[in-house]
Amino acid sequence: SAVISQKPSRDICQRGTSLTIQCQVDSQVTMMFWYRQQPGQSLTLIATANQGSEATYESGFVIDKFPISRPNLTFSTLTVSNMSPEDSSIYLCSVGSGNGAYNEQFFGPGTRLTVL
Amino acid sequence: DQQVKQNSPSLSVQEGRISILNCDYTNSMFDYFLWYKKYPAEGPTFLISISSIKDKNEDGRFTVFLNKSAKHLSLHIVPSQPGDSAVYFCAASAEGTYKYIFGTGTRLKVLA
Numbered sequence: 042s043a044v045i046s047q048k049p050s051r052d053i054c055q056r057g058t059s060l061t062i063q064c065q066v067d068s069q070v071t072m073m074f075w076y077r078q079q080p081g082q083s084l085t086l087i088a089t090a091n092q093g094s095e096a097t098y099e100s101g102f103v104i105d106k107f108p109i110s111r112p113n114l115t116f117s118t119l120t121v122s123n124m125s126p127e128d129s130s131i132y133l134c135s136v137g138s139g140n141g142a143y144n145e146q147f148f149g150p151g152t153r154l155t156v157l
Numbered sequence: 158d159q160q161v162k163q164n165s166p167s168l169s170v171q172e173g174r175i176s177i178l179n180c181d182y183t184n185s186m187f188d189y190f191l192w193y194k195k196y197p198a199e200g201p202t203f204l205i206s207i208s209s210i211k212d213k214n215e216d217g218r219f220t221v222f223l224n225k226s227a228k229h230l231s232l233h234i235v236p237s238q239p240g241d242s243a244v245y246f247c248a249a250s251a252e253g254t255y256k257y258i259f260g261t262g263t264r265l266k267v268l269a
Contacts, residue, residue: 045200072255083161083259084201084246099256133200137255145191146257148200 043068043136045149053155054124061120062152064134069114072137074146075107079130090117090134124156160184161249163260171268176234178263180247183228187249191257192221192232195244204245205232237267 044067054060064073073090087107088096096109111117121128131151137144162181170176180190188209193201207214207221207230214221220233234241244264248257 042203074255081261083159083261084248085259086256089255135200144255145203145206147203148193150198150200153198 042138042147043070045134045136045147047132047134047149047152049152050150051153051155053157055157056125058124059120059122060124060154061118062132062134062154064117064119064149066115066136070136071114072144072146073111073117074135074137075109075117075119076133076135076148077130078133078151084133087119087132090119121154124154126156129154129156159261160187161247161258161260163245163247163263165263166261167264167266169266169268170237172239173236176232176237176241176265176267178232178234178245178247178265180230180232180260181228182230182249182258184249184251184258185228186251187258188252189250190221190223190230191248192219193246193248193259194241195246195262201246234265237265239267239269241265242267 046065048063075087076084078084086099087102088098090109090111092111108120133151135146135148191206192204194204195201205219223230244262246262247260250257
């Protein structure tokens, strides 16, 4: 399985500011995803990060709030913009294990964000 | 609308006994299911999966059972070990999509 790292591992931010989270994979992968896990909730897919094109966002998530970059097959960033306390969550990137229809996804360690 | 449900938020089991974690789903289009384990301050780790063409998949101490008619799956851990103490998430997807829907998780505590 791929080795996935995320930076920062945690941060405490002020309301109204923005934070960019980085995800680095040790091998080239086709599929990269960004998830959010709010306190006591399940993991929710924010978007699929597409290399060379705009990310595909899930219902309830928009590019202005969560801009995503995917400059190559090993790296992606997620920005949480104009933060509010409701954005306090763990943000996780994941990668698909292959190109088939059924793929396990492997997750990074997560970024724990607290917004004051 | 929670399409994947784990109705037991927590479970305690004695070391050496069987742990049974349950998961229910509502979407009949789901045909691939996974279990993940998550330790504090770490990302979820893939554990085991099953496709809808099977009703059982086994990997060492871990077995997943799928009952399609009941839209129910379960994860059995035998024998349970203290290192199994973690939060377990089930996830489901439909063929042709890469989107997984996760349950809210069950916190398993294995008592020594």
